[in-house]
Amino acid sequence: MRSRWLLLIQLIWILGCESAPVPLPESAAILLQEATLALDENDPGRTISMAEQAVQLAPGHPHPYFILGQAHYVRGNYTDARRSWEMASRLDPDNWVWVQTVGDAAFQQTDYQASLDYYLRAVRMHPDAVSWHGAAGAYWEMGLTEEAWDACHQALILDPDYSPAYISLAMIAEHMGELEDARSYVEQALSLSPDNPASLLAAGRLARLTGNEDYAVSVLNKALEQVPGHPEIRYNLAMAMLQAGESEQAAVLLEGLDTEKSLPNGLRPDHPVQ
Structure with a gap:
């Protein structure tokens, strides 16, 4: 579920040790390795404890602040995550x-202009699909649909296999009423990540909207198996079941569901559906 985070950590150990302004003491490095393992085991509290100890041992090194911010982000403490990542930067x-991750935290705080500024700064430093896709999300939330569209395509120029950009293009096309284009983008996403819950959700939602409720029920059930209780998946599955005449099962899914959290809330930074 945290594949991007683990890739970032690997990148940091490879690149960060060369660029960091001061050496990382061995004792702090050991703590950070243990903190990373704790986060992979879904124990962000233990990660925070060990990362804070590493900060005390190496207050001038960015890595402890990055790991600390990562744990806060996983917990949903976006203010603390942003503060930690800003310190790393x-x-x-x-x-x-560091710049890219601050953009992620700012996005989650709904500080979209700041988020966009960080993503575009990251693009200038190191052009990559993730930063461009993050910028697309910020543009979308600011009502700049054309810029969001262009940013998704910039992401795909850099990485034609970057499935989140296809999912976002599908959402934009769906919003504009271009359902055939949306279907094409969803098919691209599914071909690249057929078992990804985000790809399955996009496929199921579009199938429901275009009257293919049987297919929608099939793929949304598959998505819900991977992310039980996810509100947007539950909502779309329930609506597809209603269209298919399965009203009793739909009622079970809708029971206690917060519908405000069940509707698509725009393009997101590259983090898994969870």
Whole structure:
């Protein structure tokens, strides 16, 4: 579920050690390795404890702040995550990874202009699909549909296999009423990540909207198996079941569901559906 985070950590160990302004003491490095394992085991509280100890041992090194911010982000503490990642960026201003992650935290805080600024800064430092896709999400939330569309395509120029950009293009096309284009983008996403809950959700939602409720029920059930209780998947599955005449099962899914959280809330930074 945290594949992007783990890739970022690997990138940091490879690149960050060369660019960091001060050496990382061995004792702090051991703590951070243990903190990373704790996060992979879904124990962000233990990660925070060990990362804070590493900060005490190496207050001038960015890595402890990055891991600390990561744990806060997983917990949904976006203010603390942003604060930690901003500190990492101040300590190592030439590292694009820190800048990109601050953009993620700002996006989750709904500070979309700041988020966009960070993503575009990361793009200038190190052009990559993730930062362009993050910028697309910020543009979308700011009502700049054309810019969001262009940013998704910039992401795909850099990485034609980057499935989140296809999912976002499908959402934009769906919003504009271009359902055939939306279907084409969804098919691209599914071909690249057929078992990804985000791809399955996009496929199921579009199938429901175009009257293919049987297919919608099939793919949304598959998505819900991977992410039980996810509100947007539950909502779309329930609506597809209603269209298919399965009203009793739909009622069970809708029971206690917060419909405000069940509707698509725009393009998101590249983090898994969870």
